[in-house]
Amino acid sequence: METPLTQNIGPGKAPPNLAQYQANGGYEGLRNALNVSPEAAMDVVKESNLSGRGGAGFPTGLKWSFVPSGENSPTPKYLVANGDEMEPGTFKDRLLVEGDPHQLIEGMIISAYAIGASVGFIFLRCEYVLAAERCEKAIAECLENNLLGKDILGSGFDFELYVHGSAGRYICGEETALINSLEGRRANPRAKPPFPQVSGLWGKPTVVNNVETLCNVPHILRNGAEWYQNLGIGADSGTKLYGASGRVKTPGTWELPLGVPVRDLIEKHGGGMQDGYKMKGFLPGGGSTDFLTGEHLDLPMNYESIGKAGSRMGTGQLIIMDDQVCPVGMVLNLIQFFAQESCGWCTPCRDGLPQIQHLLEKLERGEGSWEELETLAEFPRFLGPGNTFCALAPGAVEPLQSALKYFKDDFDNHIKQKCCPYG
Amino acid sequence: MTQVISSDRVGPGGILSPQEIEEINADLSHYEDNQAVCIDALKIVQKHRGWVSDECVEAIADYLKISAAAVEGVATFYNLIYREPVGKKVIRVCDSVSCWVMGYETVRDRLKSELGIEYGETTADGEFTLLPGPCMGACDHAPVVMVDNDLHEDVDESKVKAIVEHYKP
Numbered sequence: 001m002e003t004p005l006t007q008n009i010g011p012g013k014a015p016p017n018l019a020q021y022q023a024n025g026g027y028e029g030l031r032n033a034l035n036v037s038p039e040a041a042m043d044v045v046k047e048s049n050l051s052g053r054g055g056a057g058f059p060t061g062l063k064w065s066f067v068p069s070g071e072n073s074p075t076p077k078y079l080v081a082n083g084d085e086m087e088p089g090t091f092k093d094r095l096l097v098e099g100d101p102h103q104l105i106e107g108m109i110i111s112a113y114a115i116g117a118s119v120g121f122i123f124l125r126c127e128y129v130l131a132a133e134r135c136e137k138a139i140a141e142c143l144e145n146n147l148l149g150k151d152i153l154g155s156g157f158d159f160e161l162y163v164h165g166s167a168g169r170y171i172c173g174e175e176t177a178l179i180n181s182l183e184g185r186r187a188n189p190r191a192k193p194p195f196p197q198v199s200g201l202w203g204k205p206t207v208v209n210n211v212e213t214l215c216n217v218p219h220i221l222r223n224g225a226e227w228y229q230n231l232g233i234g235a236d237s238g239t240k241l242y243g244a245s246g247r248v249k250t251p252g253t254w255e256l257p258l259g260v261p262v263r264d265l266i267e268k269h270g271g272g273m274q275d276g277y278k279m280k281g282f283l284p285g286g287g288s289t290d291f292l293t294g295e296h297l298d299l300p301m302n303y304e305s306i307g308k309a310g311s312r313m314g315t316g317q318l319i320i321m322d323d324q325v326c327p328v329g330m331v332l333n334l335i336q337f338f339a340q341e342s343c344g345w346c347t348p349c350r351d352g353l354p355q356i357q358h359l360l361e362k363l364e365r366g367e368g369s370w371e372e373l374e375t376l377a378e379f380p381r382f383l384g385p386g387n388t389f390c391a392l393a394p395g396a397v398e399p400l401q402s403a404l405k406y407f408k409d410d411f412d413n414h415i416k417q418k419c420c421p422y423g
Numbered sequence: 424m425t426q427v428i429s430s431d432r433v434g435p436g437g438i439l440s441p442q443e444i445e446e447i448n449a450d451l452s453h454y455e456d457n458q459a460v461c462i463d464a465l466k467i468v469q470k471h472r473g474w475v476s477d478e479c480v481e482a483i484a485d486y487l488k489i490s491a492a493a494v495e496g497v498a499t500f501y502n503l504i505y506r507e508p509v510g511k512k513v514i515r516v517c518d519s520v521s522c523w524v525m526g527y528e529t530v531r532d533r534l535k536s537e538l539g540i541e542y543g544e545t546t547a548d549g550e551f552t553l554l555p556g557p558c559m560g561a562c563d564h565a566p567v568v569m570v571d572n573d574l575h576e577d578v579d580e581s582k583v584k585a586i587v588e589h590y591k592p
Contacts (some may be wrong), residue, residue: 086518088558119453126503127559129572162453167462167501170557184454184461188499202455245521245562252563287520287558319562325524333523337557343500 002231003255004219005212009099015134018141021102027147029221033110038069042114047225049237054082054173054210055285055314057303060119067115067196067205078206079117080182081108081214081270083124083131084166084173085188088287088337089319090205092241092253093211097124097131100215101138105161107214109152110221112159115207120161123178126168135163169340174390177343188345189390204350212241233259236302239293244270246320247277251421253317263297265318277322281406285314287334288395290402291321311402326422327407328414332360338396349393352383361413366419373411377404437482441465447486455485463499465504474505501544506519510545512590514538515556515569522558527566531555533583535567548592 004036007012008024016024034040046061067077081104095102108120124132138162142148150158169187171177176190179201196218201207216238220228229237233303243253244264249271256269266272266279273279281291290311292299299305306313321330339353359376362368380401383393404411413421436444447582450463464474475498484491494516498504502590505513535541538551545552561567564576568589578586 011589085560086558089521089562090558091560091562094560110519116458120508125560127569127572128576164463168503168557169464169501180461182458182459183456184497186496243563245565246524251565283520319520319524321524330520330523333518333520337519341557 005215021197022308024204029218033221038114048220048228053212064115077117078201079112079120080208083211086170090286090315090317096215099132103215107217110217122163125166172342188343233257242314243317247274247322259300259302264397280323281321283319290315290398327403327410331403334399346389348388363414434485434488436486439482451537501565510552513552515554517559517567519556519558521562522566525565529580530566533580537587
């Protein structure tokens with residue numbers, strides 16, 4: 001089983017410096033890209049079927065193709081690596097940036113070449129201090145070796161790259177909010193259209209790609225689209241950084257073929273549940289995805305199957321709910337996070353999430369009523385897709401709507417017993 | 424790296440130190456306009472002074488030739504810009520879902536009793552401020568606590584005292 005993204009990453013292993021990275025095939029993908037036209041480089045990525053690893057799963061090559069090209073297109077164009085990673089329960093981009101910064105940088109240079117970007121930013125959440133330091137160091141090595149800056153490797157292609165540390169806000173992960181944040185503004189999302197590929201940073205064409213997405217690019221250009229397609233299971237291409245947190249024996253992040261069964265993640269790689277705990281449900285891809293349960297363990301962990309089961313693969317990092325935590329309490333914890341992190345721009349999100357929080361707090365204290373439970377059940381529709389300015393609120397209510405579907409008895413018992421049955 | 428910034432781009436630095444201005448200038452060189460440097464400028468001032476006072480908001484606004492309201496709007500939006508004085512060390516307890524599943528509350532309560540303060544408060548000797556923090560991206564090692572930029576993983580009640588002791592002067 002090939003694990004290209006984590007080939008240089010291991011526990012306690014320092015990130016490779018430029019020489020070590022190159023000794024292991026690093027920057028060969030870049031050389032291949034620079035030997036062909038930007039369009040041809042983009043075509044390889046399109047053909048590979050690489051899809052966005054930030055959560056939405058949108059085809060990367062297609063996203064790039066919306067950037068206007070040609071002599072009369074607006075310049076400069078920008079490329080941004082989204083390393084905000086504030087989705088609760090997600091810790092994969094940290095591993096990639098800390099473990100192998102050159103891989104991200106090579107992915108960005110190739111991607112910038114394909115879309116014609118001359119300036120790039122690595123947007124990292126504030127807490128990822130080590131990641132930022134390692135990126136700065138790797139960028140300095142690239143500048144010394146003509147891998148960044150003017151006329152990269154004699155190709156005539158120029159690309160500058162900077163690290164930008166966030167000041168902490170979940171909404172910065174949304175690409176238009178991230179762009180506002182890079183412009184030094186409050187990170188409120190922008191209306192779409194225009195999409196950032198046409199009018200993004202300072203009104204110029206901008207592509208925002210997730211860190212993991214960009215880390216795939218060097219390998220695709222080095223080994224080809226067909227090789228990449230064959231890494232995944234069935235129709236899926238490539239590998240995915242899956243992970244699990246909660247009461248499994250060995251929580252962690254693992255690079256596996258895209259489309260492995262959910263069961264493998266929990267039982268094989270996660271080592272199964274800790275002694276004395278049973279799995280009651282799980283969030284498949286971060287705090288803003290719908291709960292699934294034991295009946296879904298044999299599903300392939302890919303965008304399509306998890307979507308058909310009523311959830312989203314999201315970031316691919318499972319959060320396991322065991323039988324000894326209260327589902328109402330877990331949903332309350334998630335809602336508190338989203339209520340706090342709402343940017344406050346649109347009313348359903350700004351006012352709706354605190355109302356849900358209030359009702360859940362009452363319920364959790366044993367002071368809830370049947371009428372309030374009915375009201376709670378209506379909220380996911382009020383805050384659902386189409387009723388809010390961005391995807392924060394629709395994502396925030398996904399755990400609530402699915403908890404009401406799978407764990408309704410737990411909600412009911414809080415009212416019947418006038419207390420939290422989990423103590 | 425000292426960048427030469429044209430005088431039509433920046434105003435008087437006021438109470439900003441030469442070091443702060445030099446760091447702000449370095450960022451100015453790779454952004455299209457002054458507003459873009461606003462967040463970095465706030466972080467630079469906070470790095471040197473621990474927090475961002477009203478006077479600093481005004482000084483940043485003057486220097487970047489943007490309105491104080493624009494700087495204040497940004498300063499109050501982001502979680503990690505402190506507009507009130509904080510202790511020499513800021514302890515942040517992850518209160519998000521994976522840490523919650525792993526029972527972070529005992530860690531939180533122990534920290535509060537060890538320090539003798541509640542969330543949002545600073546110890547009487549000015550050493551520590553205790554705050555809740557959103558998911559810190561280390562969920563396979565929950566519960567986690569950050570002391571300034573240091574991440575402490577797999578924390579349980581029994582480790583709290585040693586962590587606090589480690590950072591005492």
